[in-house]
Amino acid sequence: MPEGPTLVIAKEKLHSFIGKKIISAGGYAKVDMDQLYGQKITDIKTWGKHLLICFTDFTVQIHFLMFGSFLVDETKRINPKLHLHFADTDLYFYMTSVHIIYEPLTRVYDFSADIMNNAWDAKKAVQKMKDQPSAMVCDSLLDQRIFSGSGNIIKNEVLFRLKLHPQNTISNLPAAKLTALAKETRKYAFDFLKWKLKNEFSKHWQAYEQKECPRCEIPLHKKLLGKTKRQTYFCDNCQVKY
DNA sequence: GTGAATGTTAACAG
DNA sequence: CCTGTTAACATTCA
Numbered sequence: 001m002p003e004g005p006t007l008v009i010a011k012e013k014l015h016s017f018i019g020k021k022i023i024s025a026g027g028y029a030k031v032d033m034d035q036l037y038g039q040k041i042t043d044i045k046t047w048g049k050h051l052l053i054c055f056t057d058f059t060v061q062i063h064f065l066m067f068g069s070f071l072v073d074e075t076k077r078i079n080p081k082l083h084l085h086f087a088d089t090d091l092y093f094y095m096t097s098v099h100i101i102y103e104p105l106t107r108v109y110d111f112s113a114d115i116m117n118n119a120w121d122a123k124k125a126v127q128k129m130k131d132q133p134s135a136m137v138c139d140s141l142l143d144q145r146i147f148s149g150s151g152n153i154i155k156n157e158v159l160f161r162l163k164l165h166p167q168n169t170i171s172n173l174p175a176a177k178l179t180a181l182a183k184e185t186r187k188y189a190f191d192f193l194k195w196k197l198k199n200e201f202s203k204h205w206q207a208y209e210q211k212e213c214p215r216c217e218i219p220l221h222k223k224l225l226g227k228t229k230r231q232t233y234f235c236d237n238c239q240v241k242y
Numbered sequence: 243g244t245g246a247a248t249g250t251t252a253a254c255a256g
Numbered sequence: 257c258c259t260g261t262t263a264a265c266a267t268t269c270a
Contacts, residue, residue, distance in 0.1 A: 001248075002248040002249060003248050003249095006248075049249075049250095063249080063250075064248090064249080065249050065250060065265070066247065066248070066249045066250085066265085066267080067247085067248095067249090067265085067266075067267040067268070068249090068267090069267080076267095078267080094267080095265075095266065095267060097249095097250075097251085097265085142249095144250095151248050152247090152248060152249085153248050154248085209247095227260090230249090231246090231247080
Protein backbone atom coordinates (compact mmCIF):
# COMPACT_ATOMS: atom_id res chain seq x y z
CA MET A 1 0.00 0.00 0.00
CA PRO A 2 2.87 2.45 0.62
CA GLU A 3 4.44 5.40 -1.32
CA GLY A 4 2.79 8.77 -1.76
CA PRO A 5 0.82 8.25 -4.98
CA THR A 6 -0.95 5.21 -3.51
CA LEU A 7 -1.94 7.30 -0.51
CA VAL A 8 -3.48 9.90 -2.82
CA ILE A 9 -5.63 7.15 -4.34
CA ALA A 10 -6.64 6.01 -0.84
CA LYS A 11 -7.58 9.57 0.10
CA GLU A 12 -9.83 9.82 -2.94
CA LYS A 13 -11.44 6.46 -2.21
CA LEU A 14 -12.27 7.65 1.29
CA HIS A 15 -13.51 11.09 0.27
CA SER A 16 -17.15 10.08 0.75
CA PHE A 17 -16.49 9.52 4.46
CA ILE A 18 -16.11 13.26 5.04
CA GLY A 19 -19.06 14.43 7.12
CA LYS A 20 -19.86 10.97 8.48
CA LYS A 21 -20.19 10.44 12.20
CA ILE A 22 -18.54 7.53 14.02
CA ILE A 23 -21.01 5.42 15.96
CA SER A 24 -18.41 3.09 17.42
CA ALA A 25 -14.75 2.25 17.01
CA GLY A 26 -12.72 -0.88 17.67
CA GLY A 27 -9.65 -2.82 16.74
CA TYR A 28 -6.37 -3.61 18.46
CA ALA A 29 -4.78 -0.18 17.92
CA LYS A 30 -3.54 1.18 21.21
CA VAL A 31 -5.62 4.32 21.13
CA ASP A 32 -8.52 5.38 23.30
CA MET A 33 -11.47 4.26 21.17
CA ASP A 34 -13.99 6.10 23.35
CA GLN A 35 -12.84 9.49 22.16
CA LEU A 36 -13.82 8.54 18.59
CA TYR A 37 -17.44 7.91 19.49
CA GLY A 38 -19.76 10.58 18.09
CA GLN A 39 -16.99 12.38 16.20
CA LYS A 40 -17.61 13.62 12.69
CA ILE A 41 -14.91 13.38 10.01
CA THR A 42 -14.15 16.92 8.88
CA ASP A 43 -11.56 16.12 6.21
CA ILE A 44 -9.25 13.44 4.85
CA LYS A 45 -5.73 14.46 3.93
CA THR A 46 -2.38 12.90 3.22
CA TRP A 47 1.17 13.85 4.01
CA GLY A 48 3.58 11.58 2.19
CA LYS A 49 2.76 8.08 3.36
CA HIS A 50 0.47 9.26 6.16
CA LEU A 51 -3.30 9.13 5.80
CA LEU A 52 -4.89 11.79 7.99
CA ILE A 53 -8.49 11.42 9.12
CA CYS A 54 -9.37 14.82 10.55
CA PHE A 55 -11.79 15.61 13.34
CA THR A 56 -12.56 18.88 15.09
CA ASP A 57 -10.06 18.48 17.92
CA PHE A 58 -7.65 15.81 16.71
CA THR A 59 -6.46 13.76 13.74
CA VAL A 60 -6.16 10.01 13.32
CA GLN A 61 -2.86 9.29 11.59
CA ILE A 62 -2.66 6.02 9.67
CA HIS A 63 0.59 4.66 8.28
CA PHE A 64 0.33 1.59 6.07
CA LEU A 65 3.92 0.52 6.71
CA MET A 66 4.84 -2.35 4.39
CA PHE A 67 1.67 -4.45 4.23
CA GLY A 68 -1.13 -2.19 5.40
CA SER A 69 -4.53 -2.13 3.72
CA PHE A 70 -8.08 -0.93 4.21
CA LEU A 71 -11.51 -2.19 3.26
CA VAL A 72 -14.95 -0.57 3.13
CA ASP A 73 -17.93 -2.74 4.13
CA GLU A 74 -16.01 -6.00 3.95
CA THR A 75 -13.57 -7.73 6.26
CA LYS A 76 -10.49 -9.91 6.13
CA ARG A 77 -9.87 -12.99 8.21
CA ILE A 78 -7.29 -11.12 10.29
CA ASN A 79 -8.26 -8.69 13.04
CA PRO A 80 -8.49 -5.04 12.07
CA LYS A 81 -6.09 -2.61 13.67
CA LEU A 82 -8.84 -0.02 13.53
CA HIS A 83 -12.52 -0.41 12.75
CA LEU A 84 -14.69 2.66 12.35
CA HIS A 85 -18.41 1.98 12.35
CA PHE A 86 -20.77 4.55 10.83
CA ALA A 87 -24.55 4.44 10.48
CA ASP A 88 -24.45 3.24 6.88
CA THR A 89 -20.92 1.93 6.37
CA ASP A 90 -17.83 0.42 7.97
CA LEU A 91 -14.17 1.17 7.46
CA TYR A 92 -11.45 -1.33 8.39
CA PHE A 93 -7.68 -0.78 8.54
CA TYR A 94 -5.33 -3.75 8.65
CA MET A 95 -1.66 -4.00 9.53
CA THR A 96 -1.23 -0.26 9.90
CA SER A 97 0.24 2.02 12.51
CA VAL A 98 -2.38 4.24 14.13
CA HIS A 99 -1.71 7.37 16.17
CA ILE A 100 -3.77 10.28 17.32
CA ILE A 101 -2.40 13.77 16.77
CA TYR A 102 -3.73 16.51 19.02
CA GLU A 103 -1.64 19.40 17.70
CA PRO A 104 -2.67 21.41 14.66
CA LEU A 105 -1.47 19.61 11.53
CA THR A 106 0.47 22.60 10.26
CA ARG A 107 2.65 22.33 13.35
CA VAL A 108 3.29 18.61 12.80
CA TYR A 109 3.69 18.47 9.02
CA ASP A 110 5.56 20.50 6.45
CA PHE A 111 3.24 20.04 3.49
CA SER A 112 5.77 21.64 1.16
CA ALA A 113 7.91 18.50 1.64
CA ASP A 114 5.15 16.22 0.30
CA ILE A 115 5.92 15.30 -3.30
CA MET A 116 2.20 14.86 -4.04
CA ASN A 117 1.04 18.14 -2.46
CA ASN A 118 0.27 21.35 -4.35
CA ALA A 119 2.46 23.09 -1.80
CA TRP A 120 5.50 20.96 -2.84
CA ASP A 121 8.59 23.14 -3.02
CA ALA A 122 11.46 21.72 -5.06
CA LYS A 123 13.83 24.49 -3.97
CA LYS A 124 13.37 23.61 -0.33
CA ALA A 125 14.11 19.97 -1.13
CA VAL A 126 17.33 21.00 -2.86
CA GLN A 127 18.34 23.06 0.16
CA LYS A 128 17.59 20.19 2.54
CA MET A 129 19.75 17.88 0.43
CA LYS A 130 22.58 20.42 0.51
CA ASP A 131 22.26 20.57 4.29
CA GLN A 132 23.41 16.94 4.38
CA PRO A 133 26.32 16.95 1.93
CA SER A 134 27.71 13.58 3.01
CA ALA A 135 24.44 11.72 2.49
CA MET A 136 24.20 9.22 -0.33
CA VAL A 137 21.62 10.19 -2.90
CA CYS A 138 19.89 6.79 -2.50
CA ASP A 139 19.29 7.72 1.16
CA SER A 140 18.20 11.30 0.47
CA LEU A 141 15.47 10.01 -1.83
CA LEU A 142 14.05 7.97 1.03
CA ASP A 143 14.30 10.80 3.57
CA GLN A 144 10.71 11.70 4.39
CA ARG A 145 11.70 15.16 5.63
CA ILE A 146 13.05 15.93 2.15
CA PHE A 147 10.88 13.78 -0.14
CA SER A 148 7.81 12.94 1.87
CA GLY A 149 6.00 10.13 0.07
CA SER A 150 8.99 8.84 -1.85
CA GLY A 151 9.72 5.16 -1.33
CA ASN A 152 11.99 2.47 -2.65
CA ILE A 153 10.35 2.16 -6.07
CA ILE A 154 10.40 5.92 -6.64
CA LYS A 155 14.02 6.03 -5.48
CA ASN A 156 15.18 3.38 -7.92
CA GLU A 157 13.19 4.68 -10.87
CA VAL A 158 14.17 8.33 -10.41
CA LEU A 159 17.87 7.47 -10.15
CA PHE A 160 17.61 5.39 -13.29
CA ARG A 161 15.71 8.02 -15.25
CA LEU A 162 18.29 10.66 -14.34
CA LYS A 163 21.22 8.29 -15.04
CA LEU A 164 22.47 8.90 -11.52
CA HIS A 165 24.47 6.31 -9.65
CA PRO A 166 22.83 5.64 -6.25
CA GLN A 167 26.13 5.89 -4.38
CA ASN A 168 26.82 9.51 -5.31
CA THR A 169 26.97 11.73 -2.29
CA ILE A 170 25.08 15.02 -2.38
CA SER A 171 28.26 17.09 -2.22
CA ASN A 172 29.58 15.37 -5.35
CA LEU A 173 26.57 16.25 -7.47
CA PRO A 174 26.41 19.43 -9.56
CA ALA A 175 23.73 21.86 -8.34
CA ALA A 176 21.80 21.39 -11.57
CA LYS A 177 21.54 17.66 -10.84
CA LEU A 178 20.03 18.33 -7.43
CA THR A 179 17.42 20.57 -9.01
CA ALA A 180 16.70 17.91 -11.63
CA LEU A 181 16.42 15.32 -8.87
CA ALA A 182 13.80 17.31 -6.99
CA LYS A 183 11.77 18.00 -10.13
CA GLU A 184 12.00 14.48 -11.48
CA THR A 185 10.93 12.92 -8.19
CA ARG A 186 7.66 14.83 -8.28
CA LYS A 187 7.22 14.17 -11.99
CA TYR A 188 7.80 10.45 -11.55
CA ALA A 189 5.43 10.34 -8.57
CA PHE A 190 2.64 11.68 -10.78
CA ASP A 191 3.49 9.16 -13.52
CA PHE A 192 3.31 6.52 -10.79
CA LEU A 193 -0.17 7.79 -9.86
CA LYS A 194 -1.35 7.81 -13.47
CA TRP A 195 -0.06 4.29 -14.15
CA LYS A 196 -1.38 2.94 -10.87
CA LEU A 197 -4.85 4.22 -11.73
CA LYS A 198 -4.64 2.36 -15.04
CA ASN A 199 -3.45 -0.80 -13.27
CA GLU A 200 -0.28 -0.87 -15.30
CA PHE A 201 2.23 0.50 -12.83
CA SER A 202 4.70 -2.38 -12.72
CA LYS A 203 4.83 -2.54 -16.52
CA HIS A 204 6.62 0.80 -16.46
CA TRP A 205 9.39 -0.17 -14.08
CA GLN A 206 12.73 0.32 -15.76
CA ALA A 207 15.08 -0.53 -12.90
CA TYR A 208 13.09 -1.69 -9.86
CA GLU A 209 12.97 -5.50 -9.81
CA GLN A 210 14.48 -5.60 -13.30
CA LYS A 211 17.24 -7.97 -14.34
CA GLU A 212 18.61 -6.00 -17.26
CA CYS A 213 19.26 -2.35 -18.06
CA PRO A 214 16.74 -1.34 -20.74
CA ARG A 215 19.25 1.17 -22.14
CA CYS A 216 22.47 -0.85 -22.12
CA GLU A 217 20.99 -4.36 -22.19
CA ILE A 218 23.49 -5.54 -19.60
CA PRO A 219 22.63 -7.04 -16.18
CA LEU A 220 21.58 -4.57 -13.49
CA HIS A 221 23.20 -4.66 -10.06
CA LYS A 222 20.97 -5.39 -7.08
CA LYS A 223 22.48 -4.31 -3.78
CA LEU A 224 21.47 -3.13 -0.33
CA LEU A 225 22.90 0.36 -0.30
CA GLY A 226 23.19 3.36 1.99
CA LYS A 227 22.29 3.92 5.59
CA THR A 228 18.78 2.82 4.74
CA LYS A 229 20.08 -0.52 3.38
CA ARG A 230 17.23 -0.84 0.93
CA GLN A 231 17.33 -2.88 -2.25
CA THR A 232 18.85 -0.76 -5.00
CA TYR A 233 18.80 -1.66 -8.70
CA PHE A 234 21.26 0.17 -10.88
CA CYS A 235 23.34 0.04 -14.05
CA ASP A 236 27.06 0.59 -13.61
CA ASN A 237 27.37 1.62 -17.22
CA CYS A 238 24.81 4.39 -17.70
CA GLN A 239 24.20 5.63 -14.14
CA VAL A 240 26.97 8.14 -13.65
CA LYS A 241 29.22 8.54 -10.63
CA TYR A 242 30.43 12.10 -10.21
C1' DG B 243 7.64 -24.41 2.98
C1' DT B 244 10.78 -20.35 2.28
C1' DG B 245 12.07 -15.82 1.67
C1' DA B 246 11.55 -11.30 0.34
C1' DA B 247 8.88 -7.10 -0.20
C1' DT B 248 6.28 -0.18 -2.02
C1' DG B 249 8.22 0.94 5.81
C1' DT B 250 9.01 2.74 10.38
C1' DT B 251 10.12 2.69 15.14
C1' DA B 252 11.47 0.95 19.58
C1' DA B 253 14.75 -1.57 21.92
C1' DC B 254 19.23 -2.91 22.40
C1' DA B 255 24.46 -3.20 21.92
C1' DG B 256 28.73 -1.09 21.94
C1' DC C 257 25.48 10.23 24.69
C1' DC C 258 25.74 8.94 20.08
C1' DT C 259 25.45 5.45 16.33
C1' DG C 260 24.45 1.39 14.29
C1' DT C 261 21.94 -3.05 14.37
C1' DT C 262 18.07 -5.91 15.16
C1' DA C 263 13.37 -7.13 16.18
C1' DA C 264 8.84 -6.29 15.73
C1' DC C 265 4.77 -5.68 13.16
C1' DA C 266 2.06 -10.45 11.18
C1' DT C 267 0.46 -9.86 4.83
C1' DT C 268 1.13 -11.31 0.34
C1' DC C 269 3.36 -13.05 -3.42
C1' DA C 270 6.65 -15.69 -6.09
